[in-house]
Amino acid sequence: MDTMTLWHLTGWEFAALAFAALLVGFSKTAVSGANTVSLAIFAAVLPARASTGILLPVLIAGDVLAVLTYRRHAHWPTLWRLFPAVAVGVVAGTLFLVWADDAIVRTSIGVILLFMAGVTMWRRRPAADADGQPDEVTSRTGRVKARSYGVLGGFTTMVANAGGPVMSMYLLSAGFRKLGFLGTSAFFFLIVNVSKLPFSAGLGLIDGRSLLLDAALVVFVVPGAFIGTWAVNRINQLLFERLVIAATVVGGLQLLLS
Numbered sequence: 001m002d003t004m005t006l007w008h009l010t011g012w013e014f015a016a017l018a019f020a021a022l023l024v025g026f027s028k029t030a031v032s033g034a035n036t037v038s039l040a041i042f043a044a045v046l047p048a049r050a051s052t053g054i055l056l057p058v059l060i061a062g063d064v065l066a067v068l069t070y071r072r073h074a075h076w077p078t079l080w081r082l083f084p085a086v087a088v089g090v091v092a093g094t095l096f097l098v099w100a101d102d103a104i105v106r107t108s109i110g111v112i113l114l115f116m117a118g119v120t121m122w123r124r125r126p127a128a129d130a131d132g133q134p135d136e137v138t139s140r141t142g143r144v145k146a147r148s149y150g151v152l153g154g155f156t157t158m159v160a161n162a163g164g165p166v167m168s169m170y171l172l173s174a175g176f177r178k179l180g181f182l183g184t185s186a187f188f189f190l191i192v193n194v195s196k197l198p199f200s201a202g203l204g205l206i207d208g209r210s211l212l213l214d215a216a217l218v219v220f221v222v223p224g225a226f227i228g229t230w231a232v233n234r235i236n237q238l239l240f241e242r243l244v245i246a247a248t249v250v251g252g253l254q255l256l257l258s
Contacts, residue, residue: 013045014216021058021217025224027164028062029069030232032185035059035164036113040251043160048106049097053205055161057214058221060193065225066186073183078174079191082167085147086192089154094199096159109160113252116156116165117245146170157189158196164189178232 009017020038027034038058042051100108149170157163167188171181200206 009045009213016041016045017217018220021220022224022227024055024058024062025065025221025226026228026231027224028059028066028186028189029182029225029228030235031228032164032168032181036116036162036248037251039109039160039162040113040248043106043109044251048102048109049205050210052097052105052159052161053200053203054210054213054217056193056196056200056206057211058217059161060190060197061218061221062225063186063190063193065221066182067190069225069229070179070183070186073179074187075176075180075184076187078171078184079188081143081146082150082153082170082188083191085150086154086157087195089151089156090158090192090196090199091154092151093155093158094203096155097203097205105159107256109162110252110256112156112160112162113248114256116162117248117252119165119169121245122169145173154192157192158199161193163192182232 020041023034023038027038039051039055042055045051046054096108097105149166153163153166153170156166164185167185168181171184176184197206
């Protein structure tokens with residue numbers, strides 16, 4: 001069994017996980033991408049394989065709160081276009097986890113974090129207007145782009161719960177603005193993360209003991225979500241994204257060098 005219980009943790013370790021859970025709530029309702037910091041904290045405190053299973057229910061709690069907040073702003077044509085490719089990526093990620101041991105998963109998470117940090121720095125481009133609709137993907141290039149991002153997003157979210165930056169890049173490149181971005185990503189990750197539950201349970205990453213730890217951590221997701229909802233129209237997002245990228249690089253290096 002690859003899970004961990006609440007009783008294995010020191011006070012400082014639990015405090016770090018609680019902060020990461022609060023950051024999950026904040027990222028789901030304000031600045032997507034901060035989840036990479038939570039991922040780094042979970043993988044640093046817990047065994048790498050166990051961290052992916054324990055973090056998943058915490059992410060789902062944040063997804064539920066985000067859907068309740070931004071459900072009217074989701075763009076369903078984009079979601080339906082992505083899901084088939086994401087399913088392929090999730091299956092590929094599951095097969096990878098069957099083969100990979102804890103050290104390989106830990107190294108893979110570090111590499112993914114550094115890659116996602118680079119992707120995040122590259123991905124931004126100015127959007128036309130605050131309320132514009134996303135571009136429709138009708139060309140062959142557009143369909144290939146959607147499938148490529150979908151497979152990569154499914155793989156990274158299954159292996160390391162790190163699909164956020166991939167999907168952020170895709171949604172922003174498609175012309176989404178703040179509310180449409182948050183609403184579409186909220187439904188996307190709720191559906192994808194719930195679909196990952198049987199895979200994670202089948203791999204032994206989720207069981208009753210790990211869910212007890214999740215129950216203690218989910219409490220901290222709620223205030224994070226409220227802070228995010230309050231801050232979404234007030235925060236200096238450019239500065240925050242730079243801080244997230246820096247923290248992601250540090251977390252990725254820590255996982256690779258430890």
